[in-house]
Amino acid sequence: MTVLLEIENLTKSFGGVHAVRNCTFSIPEGQVIGLIGPNGAGKSTVVDLVSGFGRPDSGSVRFAGEPIVGKRPDVISRLGLIRTFQTPREWRNLTVMDNVLLARRRFANESLWRSLTRARRIRREEEADRAVVRVILERFQLAELRNELADRLSGGQKRLLEFARIAAAEARLIILDEPMGGVNPVLGARIGEAVGHFAGEGRSVIVVEHNLPFIERTCHQVVVMDLGEVIAQGPFSGLRNNPRVVDAYLGMDQSHG
């Protein structure tokens, strides 16, 4: 099993607070990894550090063998790592179709010069992308809404739009930051399916989530963090008997699982 993402001794503090301390774990290709832990454990900070939205104080991150610490978020994204945020961040005053087309990431056609001189050719090339996007929107039940502004969608539909964008981006590693926040059970099942689908296509997925049944259903392995450190790692079933994990997290949260 090849390793896609390697995090080693990642450390970050904000003032006197150690948000992340000597964090080490790796993500194999084609697997879904759950990243769990109580609030303030440092999960979201790890996501930010890996995706370039924050700079670690020390430690290294390798994506497909390439060190990515210190690179800008857009550079890391272009290497094939797509992340989401805790709340869906759709481009509100663009249509659903444009939102997903942007996620197709045809950077070459976005050059100012080409946009002026090759308009017709770009339009032709875009038609192929539109066809792909229509199929994706269909899968997420957004096809009828594709000419609506993303702002008009309901909260659940915005979640689906986020997933449609990820599906369109064809990334190698997908990081989902709390994808189940404010999601009803039916939609939750669809999101679970989507995550399984991504893994089936050979993509790796990191899921940061508080919903433990969801983690249990969708993830091959789980990384548990507490107070900025990784305290356990392995299949979900093994964690129930790990006293540190129970103490830090499950013990306080038995209603979930």
Add this chain to the structure above:
Amino acid sequence: MYWVSVFTEAGIFAILALGLDMVWGWSGDFDLAFYGYLAIGSYMTFVLSIGKPTPPVEYIIGWHLPVLIAIPLAVVVVVGLAAVVGAIALRNLRGIYFAVTTLGAVSALYLLVENYTPLFDGYNGVYGLINPGQSALNLTYNGYRIFFLVIVLVLLFLSYLLVQRLSRSPFGRMVRSVREDERAAAAYGRQVFFTKYRAYLFGAALAGLTGGLFAIFISAFNPSAWTPQELLLIYAAILIGGRGNPRGVILGVFVVYIGFIELTRYLPSPASRPDFGPALRQVLIGLLIILMLRFRPEGVFRERPGLDTERGPAGRPRPGWVEALATAAKGTAVPPASQRAAARRRAGE
């Protein structure tokens, strides 16, 4: 002749507004330095196209170049200036911080131009660019003014085509995605700063061109010609016409410049209060902005997203050529271009 000059002025400002709209409408940055780019474009066109100064007048350069060379050079200078201001202001500053920084930049520029006389002769300003090419074209004074109006309108039309093409292109879409959510745009691989920067420089280039045209139009330029109020009028015009929509922006400029500024000249002004007319004009424009914001904040024309016209897999099946023919035979309508294209594709398959 009066109306010729009114339309010329509106046409010139419409080009400026197209450029400003790329910065404010597409990219979402409220730029207060923008009128400075018009001013520098104007000054540079002057000093490049008029001869050496005779003391006590002083200014730089004085190369006596034809305007057709002077204006492009002025545009280059303006883009260079915008490159410096943009590199500082666009990197991390947004919203009010960006606005204040650009205001600072244009204020510094203003003070420099006004007080450092060797540059553009300070408060007196530069002049002497009177109807360039009039004798070569063998035109009367009025004939030249009409000719110049036509030139301005042609340039406006070309700018519109250029901006409209960009607006609908992947570039325009990318700039707007950065406006809507920078972090999401970065997460999907867009270089936030560079994207905004390119839109900014393109807008500044249009402002530089406007400056050159403005130089020919008013044939003299000094600091009193570029007070901050001028820029607010352009912002009002964009707001009224439709932020982000090139067609709306042009409409807005013509509405504000012709509908409000010029037509209100005919309002009766009591002899005892000659300032009544101009004051009323300001009030009316303020009122119009308030009414627009209350009842139609997106402007007359809203920013129009490109619509996806083909039916999705779940939609009704696309009408085949039989239906299309039937519709056409009824004389109601020719099928839209997209359907015709689709029909051609099917025929080719």
